[in-house]
Amino acid sequence: MKHIAIIICLILTTAKIKAQDYTFRKNIDKDSLFHASIKFIPEQKQKEFRKMYKDGNDQEREFILFMISMPRSSKEELIKNYEDKQAEISNLKIEYLKYVPENHIIDIEFKPESKILNVPEQIKIKIYKTSINNETKEKSVEVVSQNWNLKPNSDELKKVIESINWTDETLKEVKNLLTKANCISIKNGNITTIGFARSGMGKYSYKIFDENLNSDKIETYNNGCEYIFYKDNIVLEYGGGAVGPQCFEKI
Template identity: 65%
Template sequence: MKKIALIITLLYSAQNIKAQNIKFRENIDKDSLFNTIVQKLPVEMHEDFTKTYKNGNEQEKEFLLFMISMPESSKKELIENFEHKKSEIQRLKNEYQKLVPKNYIVDIEFKPESKIFTITEEISVKIYKLKDKTEKENTDDVQRTDGLKVISQNWNLKPNSNELEKVIKSIGWTNETLDEIKKLLNEANCISIQNGKVTTIGFARSGMGKYSYKIFDKPLNEKEKIEYNNNCEYIFYKDNIVLEYGGGAIGSQCFEKK
């Protein structure tokens, strides 16, 4: 089972690398990098990963390195960051709400430049608008059941690019707006934010998943506590705070048990 999961992950990584034309930076010693990173994995995984790496061709080695070089985080780090950055996280929520136009929901994530791969800084922006009940449905619109209309969904845009400028201009934002949001995120030690009835603030990527905070305007009632405490993607933390783990295409879909 482990080998099947490993093969699937390698294939996914291969497609990802090929699609984005990702390469290792010239100063990277791949063997040294592998020996360093593999030590961070659980001990029981060392033998399989080392054997797979040593027996692989150059391309297979790069796929494996890409996979185990992905960022890591945990529920413990998610909680610690909230306790250390409580006021900054609340300020991020409040200030971001002021920047988003009325009746719009904007989800933005800043991805830093990689020190290992030739991946520059990227910004993903998804823009939605509350549906007007009197507005006729357009067959070309992306259909959603949450009362939101998709305005645009854009992944991995380059900073200061014409494409990014066109996207943010549609909601009256400028590069200065992005700088302000990025500053607020950095101060909160977070990477993403989406406004709405519940504000979702992304703390960190981990593998293909992401750890986040869901911040309600008021403390959760008993019904909400049950709904947002399923010990999988949601854990009720306290008051108006819910911890969230969003699993990726491959890997765990729930919070770790320990």
């Protein structure tokens, strides 16, 4: 039954992928890619994946290959990058705020061109507007727009960035700051969240507070699953995707 459920999930998700024209590049040897990628799957699951790949039809095989060939990262790499790029990450947090309009939160991620799939470089931008109730003094956040898979230099992207008074040059400068920090995304707010790397359908990030965490906040942001308190004002974060791990790996 478990095997059947997985196959149903594969078929449904593959249909969505194909609808978006996420196809493999012509020069990709799929069998070789599978044998190279399966090594990164936990040993106890490799046998099941090998059987599904061997017994599956072309559609099922493609989704299995899509899943196991996704970029991979780790908690260890997340920590190492912070230690290597601490100054650049701190500068990214400070400099990014100069581009964000007052009373706005902007969440942006740059997704590079895939080396395996026919997927070009894409940009995700989510825009929020904040306000404070004069009577209750409570802060509220309103969604202005949420935009996925925008293509560079497209009219759609231009329309989105113009709404926050950004230009192509602004995008280049933000991307350059992220590149220097070896990161892929940033979201300002009461807590700045900087995305380090995608891993499967999940994402490793840093949550950076304006002040060092007190004992109460450390307790909140140190559950060992989604959050791990690292030190001072830094919390490590892992956001799980629709499929795959939902917590930090155990080391």
